[in-house]
Amino acid sequence: MAHLIRGAVESDRDVAARLLIAQLVEHHLPADPQGVARGIELAMKSASAWLLLAFSGEEAVGVFLANEIVSVEKSGRVLWVEELYVVPSARRQGVARAMLEYVREEARKKGIVAVELEVVPTQEAAFALYRSMGFVDVDRTRMSWGM
Numbered sequence: 001m002a003h004l005i006r007g008a009v010e011s012d013r014d015v016a017a018r019l020l021i022a023q024l025v026e027h028h029l030p031a032d033p034q035g036v037a038r039g040i041e042l043a044m045k046s047a048s049a050w051l052l053l054a055f056s057g058e059e060a061v062g063v064f065l066a067n068e069i070v071s072v073e074k075s076g077r078v079l080w081v082e083e084l085y086v087v088p089s090a091r092r093q094g095v096a097r098a099m100l101e102y103v104r105e106e107a108r109k110k111g112i113v114a115v116e117l118e119v120v121p122t123q124e125a126a127f128a129l130y131r132s133m134g135f136v137d138v139d140r141t142r143m144s145w146g147m
Helices: 010-026 033-045 095-109 124-132
Strands: 004-007 049-056 059-071 076-086 114-116
Touching: 004 095, 010 033, 010 049, 010 059, 010 076, 033 049, 049 095, 059 095, 076 095, 095 114, 095 124
Parallel strands: 076 114
Antiparallel strands: 004 049, 049 059, 059 076
């Protein structure tokens, strides 16, 4: 089945929130509905944020959130993937691949030179997907400084 990938619109806020909260819960991370709603609001207002939904038929089964950043290392604009989630019942059906193929085409049109993301070490299926699409491992340690 072909999957429809499109940018989220105002009426998609609740669907995007449901998917993003499900991802946070699945990864045992804090899933504050107000915080997720605020993130969606900021993404929808930002010219550099990408908030996409994937549909299988009429059902939203995936969400993608990324931000364009400037990289001197990559000599241009890079898309940093913050979230890519597919509901468990739709996994292994090409949804994530379809989202990434859509992202690749749109990124090329916008002159983005790379897409970067991080993967939790236990996500073997995600590693396999990303590597099969040409992503390469980058030996780094991510750090965070809360404000």
